[in-house]
Amino acid sequence: MLLILDVLTTAGILFVVSIGLLAVFGVLKIINFAHGAWLTIGAYCAVIAAELGLNPWAALPLAFVIGAALGGLAELFIIRPLYRRPLDAILATWGLGIVIGQLITLGFGRDVQMTPNLFSGTVEILGVDYSAYRLVALGAALVIGVVFAAAMEGTRLGLSARAVIMNETLARGLGIDTVRVRLVTFMAGAGLAALAGVLLTPLTSVDPNMGVGWLIGAFMLVMVADASLVALAVACLVFGAAQVLISTFVSPILGSIAIAVLAALVLRVSPKGFSRA
Amino acid sequence: MPDTSALATAAPAARSSPRLSRAAPFVVAGLAAVALWIAPLALDTFAVNVLTRSMIYAMLAVTVDLLWGFAGVLTFGQAAFFGVGAYAAAMALTYLGADPVWMVAALGLAVLAPAVLGLAVGWLSFYHRSTALYASVISLVVPIVVVQLIYSGGEWTGSSSGLVGFDVLPLELEGFFRLAALALVALTLAAWIFVRSDAGRALVAVRDNDARCAYLGLSPKRIQIALTTALAGVAGLAGFLFANASSVVAPENAGFLFGTELVIWVALGGRGTLLGPILGTIAIDYLAANLSGDLPFLWQLLLGATFVAVIILLPGGLADLARRAWGATPFSGRAAFAPALAALPARPAPDASGAPLLKIEGLAKSYGALTVLENIDLEIRAGELVSLVGPNGAGKTTLMRCLSDGTEDFRGQVSIGGASTAGLTPNRIVALGVGRKFQVASVFESLSVADCLLLARASNDGLSPFGRAETLALPQAALDVMRMTGLDQMLALPTRLLSHGQKQALELAMVVALEPRLILLDEPTAGLTKAERSTIGAVLKTLTGELGIAAVLVEHDLDFVRQISSRIVVLHQGRLVLDGGVDEVVGSELVRTIYSGGSHG
Numbered sequence: 001m002l003l004i005l006d007v008l009t010t011a012g013i014l015f016v017v018s019i020g021l022l023a024v025f026g027v028l029k030i031i032n033f034a035h036g037a038w039l040t041i042g043a044y045c046a047v048i049a050a051e052l053g054l055n056p057w058a059a060l061p062l063a064f065v066i067g068a069a070l071g072g073l074a075e076l077f078i079i080r081p082l083y084r085r086p087l088d089a090i091l092a093t094w095g096l097g098i099v100i101g102q103l104i105t106l107g108f109g110r111d112v113q114m115t116p117n118l119f120s121g122t123v124e125i126l127g128v129d130y131s132a133y134r135l136v137a138l139g140a141a142l143v144i145g146v147v148f149a150a151a152m153e154g155t156r157l158g159l160s161a162r163a164v165i166m167n168e169t170l171a172r173g174l175g176i177d178t179v180r181v182r183l184v185t186f187m188a189g190a191g192l193a194a195l196a197g198v199l200l201t202p203l204t205s206v207d208p209n210m211g212v213g214w215l216i217g218a219f220m221l222v223m224v225a226d227a228s229l230v231a232l233a234v235a236c237l238v239f240g241a242a243q244v245l246i247s248t249f250v251s252p253i254l255g256s257i258a259i260a261v262l263a264a265l266v267l268r269v270s271p272k273g274f275s276r277a
Numbered sequence: 278m279p280d281t282s283a284l285a286t287a288a289p290a291a292r293s294s295p296r297l298s299r300a301a302p303f304v305v306a307g308l309a310a311v312a313l314w315i316a317p318l319a320l321d322t323f324a325v326n327v328l329t330r331s332m333i334y335a336m337l338a339v340t341v342d343l344l345w346g347f348a349g350v351l352t353f354g355q356a357a358f359f360g361v362g363a364y365a366a367a368m369a370l371t372y373l374g375a376d377p378v379w380m381v382a383a384l385g386l387a388v389l390a391p392a393v394l395g396l397a398v399g400w401l402s403f404y405h406r407s408t409a410l411y412a413s414v415i416s417l418v419v420p421i422v423v424v425q426l427i428y429s430g431g432e433w434t435g436s437s438s439g440l441v442g443f444d445v446l447p448l449e450l451e452g453f454f455r456l457a458a459l460a461l462v463a464l465t466l467a468a469w470i471f472v473r474s475d476a477g478r479a480l481v482a483v484r485d486n487d488a489r490c491a492y493l494g495l496s497p498k499r500i501q502i503a504l505t506t507a508l509a510g511v512a513g514l515a516g517f518l519f520a521n522a523s524s525v526v527a528p529e530n531a532g533f534l535f536g537t538e539l540v541i542w543v544a545l546g547g548r549g550t551l552l553g554p555i556l557g558t559i560a561i562d563y564l565a566a567n568l569s570g571d572l573p574f575l576w577q578l579l580l581g582a583t584f585v586a587v588i589i590l591l592p593g594g595l596a597d598l599a600r601r602a603w604g605a606t607p608f609s610g611r612a613a614f615a616p617a618l619a620a621l622p623a624r625p626a627p628d629a630s631g632a633p634l635l636k637i638e639g640l641a642k643s644y645g646a647l648t649v650l651e652n653i654d655l656e657i658r659a660g661e662l663v664s665l666v667g668p669n670g671a672g673k674t675t676l677m678r679c680l681s682d683g684t685e686d687f688r689g690q691v692s693i694g695g696a697s698t699a700g701l702t703p704n705r706i707v708a709l710g711v712g713r714k715f716q717v718a719s720v721f722e723s724l725s726v727a728d729c730l731l732l733a734r735a736s737n738d739g740l741s742p743f744g745r746a747e748t749l750a751l752p753q754a755a756l757d758v759m760r761m762t763g764l765d766q767m768l769a770l771p772t773r774l775l776s777h778g779q780k781q782a783l784e785l786a787m788v789v790a791l792e793p794r795l796i797l798l799d800e801p802t803a804g805l806t807k808a809e810r811s812t813i814g815a816v817l818k819t820l821t822g823e824l825g826i827a828a829v830l831v832e833h834d835l836d837f838v839r840q841i842s843s844r845i846v847v848l849h850q851g852r853l854v855l856d857g858g859v860d861e862v863v864g865s866e867l868v869r870t871i872y873s874g875g876s877h878g
Contacts, residue, residue, distance in 0.1 A: 096585055098581030099581040102574050257422050260421055
């Protein structure tokens with residue numbers, strides 16, 4: 001039971017962390033290596049909210065807004081000029097991540113920050129005491145996933161985004177303002193990353209480089225999901241399970257590289273990853 | 278033909294002083310080695326220490342530049358190979374000691390272990406239809422895995438604290454500086470000669486257009502795997518030097534973050550220039566050592582911001598600025614190299630009476646529920662020029678693809694000269710004697726006309742890794758294409774400057790230069806002028822009529838088809854509906870209805 005809960009909550013956390021990257025990769029066909037920096041930005045929004053004496057949950061909307069606003073600036077000045085050079089965009093966003101990490105260090109110092117707990121204590125489920133927060137995070141993942149899917153299916157912007165994912169040239173030919181779709185998508189992706197950063201605060205220590213550790217896992221999951229939300233959810237479940245099981249029964253060190261190695265092998269066998277299934 | 282006579286005169290000037298230009302790199306390398314040999318006398322201990330490390334890192338920058346700048350493979354993995362080499366050396370020296378014998382063993386291990394890992398990584402990264410992004414993904418995973426393995430190595434690897442205090446080469450600080458300097462100069466010289474050789478062209482060709490490489494009979498994946506393996510070994514050598522010079526190795530030496538730093542240094546210095554990355558690495562690492570003590574965060578911030586700005590605004594790095602400045606000086610007018618053309622002796626025409634050269638039996642292809650080709654049977658003999666006609670969407674290009682790539686997912690049998698093509702990648706089908714010309718001209722945009730032809734001959738004649746061949750021998754038919762289209766006067770010209778028609782002609786010359794038995798041409802005259810079209814028609818008649826090559830031609834222009842074909846095959850809605858002589862097919866009712874667009878039965 002404990003294992004099942006661990007697998008589910010781990011998958012939920014991975015999903016929350018990856019979904020912003022997925023949105024950007026799907027529509028812009030660009031890998032945002034500054035994704036980790038936006039997770040960090042979100043976590044520091046929680047720090048700021050605590051310093052301002054706000055309710056810890058208020059950090060969520062704050063992080064989304066700040067993350068999206070900064071994402072807009074990044075899209076405008078860094079992503080847009082590199083749209084035709086996707087490999088260079090990886091590098092430029094990585095450089096941006098360094099810059100953001102150093103700016104945060106200059107502003108807050110390099111020490112680990114304390115944030116108030118969003119939700120503490122344990123709940124008993126079928127005879128097992130389990131961290132209440134991890135369950136909340138799983139719930140948050142479900143909510144974010146459903147809202148995201150609804151936005152893609154039900155709004156005009158979502159329709160435009162799906163058109164751009166399938167065939168950007170044709171979408172532009174049909175009069176869709178693809179430049180705006182890219183901007184809004186990047187802002188949404190950045191906002192979601194910052195939101196995920198807040199949700200991570202009770203689980204990891206908050207420091208200027210906290211995002212980097214999450215970046216590679218999210219990146220590999222998105223590669224395997226290949227712009228499909230359902231495939232991302234499946235990938236999070238499968239690889240989250242692999243990570244938990246290997247960490248528990250083999251070794252935590254092997255568990256920590258399970259996602260990267262398994263995802264690389266899956267991609268070798270099937271370049272489209274899980275999205276074809 | 279557009280007027281290109283002004284550009285065409287550049288070629289002969291190149292051979293003015295070959296001996297001088299060939300000796301120049303050796304002279305410069307010798308001077309650099311001497312200067313670096315005496316440099317420790319003028320530098321303080323701190324500078325000697327830091328620059329030793331910087332020069333070892335610069336060796337890694339050379340390997341990253343060869344992979345990324347020249348071959349187009351963005352890699353973060355060189356750090357892993359460096360770390361494996363450094364750990365192999367450190368572990369050998371720790372557990373075996375530093376006797377001369379064991380020192381040699383440590384060196385061997387430090388080169389061999391990463392090279393074997395490089396072979397495995399290369400095999401994983403590069404396969405038929407693999408993407409550049411996938412190779413980068415793998416190059417991210419490798420250092421992460423290596424670091425975790427080091428962590429889990431316990432006492433053997435020293436886990437997170439690394440290995441310290443092992444015996445090293447019996448050298449002073451200055452001695453290590455000189456050793457690193459000599460290794461760097463030797464590596465740079467070797468890399469410099471290699472990228473300027475004929476074989477160096479193949480790296481750029483893979484970067485530009487790996488599909489074309491495969492269809493010239495070269496295996497892009499084999500080139501990429503070989504390069505990855507060799508450069509992993511070089512990175513391991515740098516690791517050996519590092520372990521000896523610093524007598525400490527730590528997990529972060531193998532880490533992904535170090536891998537990204539290498540890429541940053543190469544990008545700032547200027548990818549694809551060798552000297553830019555070397556100077557960039559040494560300058561940045563030296564500056565970092567001096568500044569990061571006083572302004573640790575500000576320095577990282579500045580470096581990160583500069584990196585972003587350079588990637589966006591100056592993709593060629595600082596070397597590009599230097600090159601532009603140099604281009605503005607009067608010394609810069611060096612003409613591009615081009616070899617002299619020569620004719621290969623003609624091969625005897627193959628026997629046209631025997632078994633069919635190309636045999637297609639029951640070929641069918643579908644995408645999901647959509648059937649594109651159905652039940653195609655066709656035999657083509659040597660010396661035949663078979664035109665494949667049919668309306669748009671009839672499946673002509675799909676058929677060409679199935680003929681030239683055995684890994685396409687189709688049913689039925691295709692055999693060339695009796696050998697089945699099932700499962701064969703394009704380069705292996707080229708080896709069976711098939712040349713394919715694409716609908717949209719597929720050449721190497723950043724290479725010269727002569728280099729494109731050189732690569733077309735590479736699967737037959739090989740490529741020298743040491744220098745440039747003075748003459749380029751081509752089959753007479755390829756020379757004829759060149760002469761009739763005026764390309765023989767533009768050998769030194771980069772192909773991106775060619776007109777549409779010239780590119781089509783160049784690609785045809787490249788395919789003919791392969792000396793194929795069967796040539797597949799997908800609309801070779803699309804978008805050409807009438808004069809260019811009749812030139813290509815004449816070439817095709819010579820190839821099939823006199824040299825006995827079989828040709829399959831996809832074509833829309835029925836007049837052109839009538840003039841040159843020996844047989845016409847009509848494809849309609851994925852089926853082969855007519856196969857016969859020219860007059861029989863052109864005069865048929867069916868062809869008229871298809872081409873007037875009336876019936877779609």
